[in-house]
Amino acid sequence: DIQMTQSPSAMSASVGDRVTIxxxxxxxxxxxxAWFQQKPGKVPKRLIYASSSLQSGVPSxxxxxxxxxxxxxxxxxxxPEDFATYYCLQHNSYPFTFGPGTKVDFx
Amino acid sequence: xVQLVESGGGLVQPGQSLRLSCTTSGFTFGDYAMSWVRQxxxxxxxxxxxxxxxxxxxxxxxxxxxxxxxxxxxxxxxSIAYLQMNSLKTEDTAVYYCTRxxxxxxxxxxxxxxLVTVSS
Numbered sequence: 001d002i003q004m005t006q007s008p009s010a011m012s013a014s015v016g017d018r019v020t021i022x023x024x025x026x027x028x029x030x031x032x033x034a035w036f037q038q039k040p041g042k043v044p045k046r047l048i049y050a051s052s053s054l055q056s057g058v059p060s061x062x063x064x065x066x067x068x069x070x071x072x073x074x075x076x077x078x079x080p081e082d083f084a085t086y087y088c089l090q091h092n093s094y095p096f097t098f099g100p101g102t103k104v105d106f107x
Numbered sequence: 108x109v110q111l112v113e114s115g116g117g118l119v120q121p122g123q124s125l126r127l128s129c130t131t132s133g134f135t136f137g138d139y140a141m142s143w144v145r146q147x148x149x150x151x152x153x154x155x156x157x158x159x160x161x162x163x164x165x166x167x168x169x170x171x172x173x174x175x176x177x178x179x180x181x182x183x184x185x186s187i188a189y190l191q192m193n194s195l196k197t198e199d200t201a202v203y204y205c206t207r208x209x210x211x212x213x214x215x216x217x218x219x220x221x222l223v224t225v226s227s
Contacts, residue, residue: 044214046214
């Protein structure tokens with residue numbers, strides 16, 4: 001099975017900060033990598049698919065990059081509504097696996 | 108508008124069975140694979156399983172943690188996907204979400220989730 005790790009596991013940031021979250025796969029997954037945002041008590045929301053494609057309706061301050069085993073999610077200027085937990089997901093091979101999540105909260 | 112609505116959750120005892128439904132609308136259900144994802148209380152997301160569209164054989168894949176206990180089926184005439192859960196364990200307690208799609212469409216839409224609690 002492919003293991004997904006994320007770093008950091010948690011971070012504190014301020015409005016306007018540039019935030020970068022890293023996701024690593026234990027083996028190559030091409031670009032079958034998606035990023036999700038989840039707020040407390042809410043349904044996960046897909047932000048990025050195919051490693052770097054922005055989901056329709058998602059603000060352009062979110063971007064993704066990477067291929068193979070290392071991927072990043074970047075929020076160029078953190079907004080109040082962006083405080084949430086972020087998960088990466090590989091869907092290159094079964095079983096699909098999520099990263100453990102990165103919680104972004106207020107500094 | 109794409110909609111996915113899960114139902115069928117509830118409280119069951121260990122060893123019992125439960126069937127969840129994911130009723131969909133707003134898209135051509137038969138063209139899409141469907142997945143189930145769960146989230147235990149206070150924990151992260153876990154992919155549970157997947158059913159391909161009939162065009163791709165309608166076959167299924169499962170996480171090791173549920174393989175042999177859970178099955179997924181679909182009724183394209185009703186636009187519903189099902190998750191049959193047998194031999195439930197306390198560690199199956201979670202909110203269960205259905206999502207649609209495969210490939211780069213995977214998980215673009217989610218239902219609101221249904222809570223399954225396995226406890227004696």
